[in-house]
């Protein structure tokens with residue numbers, strides 16, 4: 001038995017990867033690939049380093065400030081790391097976000113699209129962008145409402161923003177499947193190849209609906225103390 005103190009992120013990572021492969025094998029129409037994005041928010045450098053040493057390279061943080069503190073050091077050692085932002089982004093942090101992140105999953109309003117466009121032009125850096133869709137239309141959650149997604153996608157396109165996918169966080173305590181199905185349908189309608197959906201509790205269901213990016217935190221790192 002592995003005790004709590006012996007919990008190994010590298011072993012948990014391997015177990016999650018295996019479950020991803022099994023879910024892909026069982027899916028009728030899996031995406032061409034499914035990238036495991038390890039969500040390292042609230043995790044210290046030492047735990048993250050264990051995954052890096054095990055060969056993992058794709059990570060996500062939900063806050064720009066926290067990522068700025070943790071990742072520049074780790075990146076020096078592991079320059080091929082890919083860092084994703086999965087939390088909401090304030091327009092005034094756009095510059096820092098574009099400098100730090102290789103992908104941003106939370107594009108959800110015209111003012112942010114405008115700020116990203118300006119910063120991408122200024123910096124010459126071009127992170128992969130996902131539009132966040134509030135599939136459950138929950139007032140406390142970020143994201144565009146599903147009925148507003150077509151108009152917002154068209155707006156991003158008019159700016160030539162490099163939007164390539166959609167992201168959602170289904171409501172807690174309901175079956176996530178209809179939310180994943182809705183995101184898939186919207187992505188197809190707008191010719192967006194990437195789908196960021198599925199977390200520790202539901203990534204296998206998301207893979208069934210064509211997830212290209214699953215965002216997994218606690219199943220790899222154990223329960224978070226905070227956040």
Ligand SMILES: *Cc1c(COP(=O)(O)O)cnc(C)c1O
Pocket residue numbers: 039041062086087169199200201215216217218219
């Ligand atoms: C924290 C977080 C995750 C990871 O959640 P787990 O349940 O720990 O896997 C995924 N996506 C977003 C947007 C998050 O904020």
